[in-house]
Amino acid sequence: MRYRFDPELAAALAMSVDVDLSDLDAARAAQAAELAGTVRRADSRGVSVGDLRVPGPPGAPEVALRTYRPQGVAGPLPVLCSLHGGGFVLGDLDVDHESNLRFCRELGVFVVAVDYRLAPEHPYPAALEDCYAALRWIAGSAAAEGLRPDRIAVWGDSAGAGLAAGLALLARDRGGPALCFQHLHSPALDDRQSTPSALSCTDTPIWNRRNARIGWDAYLGPGIPGTPGVPVYAAPARADDLTGLPPAYVAVMEHDPLHDEGVDHARALRAAGVPTELHVFPGTFHGAAMVGHAGVVQRMTAEALAVLRHALTG
Numbered sequence: 001m002r003y004r005f006d007p008e009l010a011a012a013l014a015m016s017v018d019v020d021l022s023d024l025d026a027a028r029a030a031q032a033a034e035l036a037g038t039v040r041r042a043d044s045r046g047v048s049v050g051d052l053r054v055p056g057p058p059g060a061p062e063v064a065l066r067t068y069r070p071q072g073v074a075g076p077l078p079v080l081c082s083l084h085g086g087g088f089v090l091g092d093l094d095v096d097h098e099s100n101l102r103f104c105r106e107l108g109v110f111v112v113a114v115d116y117r118l119a120p121e122h123p124y125p126a127a128l129e130d131c132y133a134a135l136r137w138i139a140g141s142a143a144a145e146g147l148r149p150d151r152i153a154v155w156g157d158s159a160g161a162g163l164a165a166g167l168a169l170l171a172r173d174r175g176g177p178a179l180c181f182q183h184l185h186s187p188a189l190d191d192r193q194s195t196p197s198a199l200s201c202t203d204t205p206i207w208n209r210r211n212a213r214i215g216w217d218a219y220l221g222p223g224i225p226g227t228p229g230v231p232v233y234a235a236p237a238r239a240d241d242l243t244g245l246p247p248a249y250v251a252v253m254e255h256d257p258l259h260d261e262g263v264d265h266a267r268a269l270r271a272a273g274v275p276t277e278l279h280v281f282p283g284t285f286h287g288a289a290m291v292g293h294a295g296v297v298q299r300m301t302a303e304a305l306a307v308l309r310h311a312l313t314g
Contacts, residue, residue, distance in 0.1 A: 003204065003255040006283030008294035016290075019206050021214040024089055024120075031086075035094040042098050046071050046105045051093070054137040057129035064115035065134055066093045068104035075146030077110040078153070078312035079138055083131060083167075085158030087188070087207075087215030088119045096157065103155070106305055109312050110147055112138055116163070120218035124234045127219075131167050132174075139177035153181035153246075153311050155304075158207070158258070158286065159215065161187035165236040165265065168245050179246040181311035183304065186253055186286055187262050190237035191216045191225035195260035204255050207286035212257050237261050242272035249277045249307045251300065253284040279303065 005013070021027055048069045053062040070077070080103055084095035093115045104111045116130035135152070142149040156164030161184040168182045190198070193212060202209045216225040220234060232239035248269050252262040259280070266278035281288070281296055291297050 003285070004283060005255065005285065006288075006294060006296050009283060009285065009288055009291050009296070012291040012294070013205055016205065019211060019287075021087060021089060021211045024218075028090060031090055031095075032092075035092075035097075039094050039097050042101055044101055047101050049101075054133065056133050057126075060126070060129065060133075061117075063130045063133050063137075064093065065137070066097075066100070066113040066115070068100050068111035068113075070104050070108045070110075073108045076142070076148045077108070077146060078148050078151035079142075080104075080107070080109050080111045080308065080312065081131075081135060081138060081152065081154045081164075081167075082111055082113045083116070083154065083156035083160035083163045084113070085156070085160045085186075085188075086118070087211060088127060088159045088219035089215055090118070091160075096160075102301075103305070103308065107309050107312060109308075110145070119215075123221055124219050124231070128163055128166050128170065128233055131163050132170055135167065135171060135177050135179075149177065151180050151312055152177065153183065153308065154179055155183040155185070155308065156187070157185040157289075159188045159219075161185050162189050162236065165189060166233040169236060169239060169242075170233050172244050181308070182246050182248045183251075183308060183311075184248060184262070184265070185251045185289075185304070186256060186258055187236075187250065187265065188212070188215070188258055189235060189265050190261040191220060191230055191235040192237075193226065193257075195264070197259040198257045198261070201255065201257035201259075204257065205285045205287070207257060209257050237265060239268075242269050242274060245269065245272070245274045247275040247311065249304075249311075250279070251304070252278065252280045253286050253288055254280055254282050255284065256286040258286060277307065
């Protein structure tokens with residue numbers, strides 16, 4: 001590869017397995033096997049974890065949620081809505097289990113993870129509408145659950161960050177529930193795949209142009225990505241009006257096909273008057289956060305906790 005990766009990340013790549021979405025059944029099975037061990041080893045001390053189902057979008061099934069409540073912390077609690085990544089086609093409630101435990105324990109907030117429906121079995125707008133249904137449950141259950149409806153933030157990674165950005169637009173245009181902050185980590189925002197990074201990152205680890213095209217085809221339908229008329233809620237990079245959105249933090253990996261669309265979205269948010277912070281982490285690739293011992297990843301994690309703490313409890 002021609003990329004200058006952080007040395008700690010480069011060493012970890014030798015032991016990693018590439019993600020190939022061309023065989024979706026195999027990719028899902030491999031992820032499930034890996035996550036099973038991760039969840040078993042997760043440190044849940046200080047956190048009460050629960051699973052429940054809430055009403056879904058009209059005419060759709062219920063949405064499965066996993067909640068994380070900090071033990072010994074008096075309410076009402078701020079809320080972080082967590083949306084996992086997976087190219088719109090992979091993932092479930094186990095993907096960010098360790099991260100959600102950390103957010104809950106270290107921030108002292110109520111975390112809600114959303115098991116949104118996956119493509120291609122459930123194309124757009126299924127996943128986004130599931131996320132909106134979860135947001136409505138959070139706001140509607142605030143009093144009963146001891147939560148702060150004025151302090152609801154959304155955090156997402158990759159496709160989950162794209163859903164988070166779409167959710168912010170949808171909540172604005174539907175008149176709520178209001179979000180106080182959006183944390184977008186390596187966001188997937190642009191179905192057109194025409195930025196320089198999307199065109200050049202053909203062999204980057206974990207995520208590359210091939211996988212991105214497979215994911216967008218599954219989410220929007222074959223042949224739809226890149227054509228006119230794709231809704232801004234599906235591909236927020238297409239949005240012309242970003243005014244009135246909640247403050248944002250955008251984390252971008254240097255060697256990632258999604259690099260440019262993340263940078264462009266942060267610039268567009270700022271131009272629309274939305275308080276926005278952008279951080280490009282050097283030497284990183286998409287999914288680098290899995291290498292938890294690397295110094296750059298530790299800085300990334302510390303910064304995520306700091307900005308969310310300020311947004312939710314500051």
